[in-house]
Amino acid sequence: MFKFGFAKTATGTDEEDSDKKDKLEWISASKLEVTAEQIGAKYGADYYTETEVFPDYNLKLIRSDKVIKDLTKHNCQNIIEAETQHSDLIPAKYEGGLKIWECTFDLSQYILEEKIELKDKLIMDLGCGAGLIGLIALLKNSTVHFQDYNAEVLRSVTIPNVLLNFDNHANLLTKCEFYAGDWASLVTLFDDDENKKYDYIFTSETIYNPENHKKLYEIFKKRLKINGLGFVAGKTYYFGVGGGMRQFENLILKDGYFDVKLMWRSQNGVNREILKLTRKPYPEHCIFDV
Numbered sequence: 001m002f003k004f005g006f007a008k009t010a011t012g013t014d015e016e017d018s019d020k021k022d023k024l025e026w027i028s029a030s031k032l033e034v035t036a037e038q039i040g041a042k043y044g045a046d047y048y049t050e051t052e053v054f055p056d057y058n059l060k061l062i063r064s065d066k067v068i069k070d071l072t073k074h075n076c077q078n079i080i081e082a083e084t085q086h087s088d089l090i091p092a093k094y095e096g097g098l099k100i101w102e103c104t105f106d107l108s109q110y111i112l113e114e115k116i117e118l119k120d121k122l123i124m125d126l127g128c129g130a131g132l133i134g135l136i137a138l139l140k141n142s143t144v145h146f147q148d149y150n151a152e153v154l155r156s157v158t159i160p161n162v163l164l165n166f167d168n169h170a171n172l173l174t175k176c177e178f179y180a181g182d183w184a185s186l187v188t189l190f191d192d193d194e195n196k197k198y199d200y201i202f203t204s205e206t207i208y209n210p211e212n213h214k215k216l217y218e219i220f221k222k223r224l225k226i227n228g229l230g231f232v233a234g235k236t237y238y239f240g241v242g243g244g245m246r247q248f249e250n251l252i253l254k255d256g257y258f259d260v261k262l263m264w265r266s267q268n269g270v271n272r273e274i275l276k277l278t279r280k281p282y283p284e285h286c287i288f289d290v
């Protein structure tokens with residue numbers, strides 16, 4: 001079962017849980033610059049594992065023990081605490097980006113198998129964590145904006161992963177940007193910036209918390225190009241947390257701006273799926289005078 005920071009304790013009550021939720025303070029969105037120290041860092045072979053994550057895609061990924069060491073050095077107690085307690089996330093503090101979740105593999109595989117054209121596209125890896133989907137897009141010559149709630153995850157995992165897989169860092173850094181913080185304020189941060197309209201927005205395992213569905217959806221609505229496509233990979237239902245694909249899909253359909261199509265569904269194990277979002281040419285509530 002998904003381990004959520006609000007898992008009820010022996011003494012906890014529903015009221016306490018809902019009080020806690022009301023009081024959550026979400027971190028504002030901001031752009032994270034890659035520092036000279038990060039660019040100059042020398043990663044020895046013991047810093048990463050190199051594996052053929054997908055056929056023909058050998059990726060170097062920073063080792064988790066090195067990540068924990070880096071987080072400890074930077075005194076990121078919240079995240080270390082969650083990790084050491086084997087808690088997948090603590091709402092509004094740590095949102096699970098250290099681990100690579102299984103739907104990331106589903107979506108990456110889908111992108112590769114369907115040969116989605118990524119050359120010279122602008123892409124958002126939304127809720128990126130380790131950033132596998134964005135890495136594949138970068139390797140296919142896209143420009144990629146990586147977003148994770150936790151700046152610490154971007155700094156200790158995503159950015160090292162990106163740097164590890166490319167030699168020409170000067171060129172690389174013209175092709176990627178990193179954003180931390182809450183989705184609601186990311187929408188505001190990007191307001192009036194026409195350059196932040198994406199050909200594709202990919203997201204994996206981000207719909208577990210229904211409280212965040214509206215914020216997540218607003219990014220697709222405001223930031224996908226008119227002919228852009230959104231892909232959402234996730235478990236059909238997140239037991240113990242409450243979020244699920246049908247709930248997220250219904251919210252989108254009710255708003256009337258997008259068509260939603262089921263593109264892939266797992267055949268065994270936990271039910272997982274991939275949805276595609278396409279803008280409707282004429283949203284249902286647009287009434288035209290003729």
Ligand SMILES: C[S@@+](CC[C@H](N)C(=O)[O-])C[C@H]1O[C@@H](n2cnc3c(N)ncnc32)[C@H](O)[C@@H]1O
Binds near residue numbers: 150
């Ligand atoms: C469970 S992790 C999944 C990470 C990665 N996509 C994967 O599949 O391995 C959820 C991701 O969504 C992001 N996220 C969750 N809630 C968020 C919020 N309210 N605002 C911004 N990002 C959020 C987290 O930072 C994290 O990157």
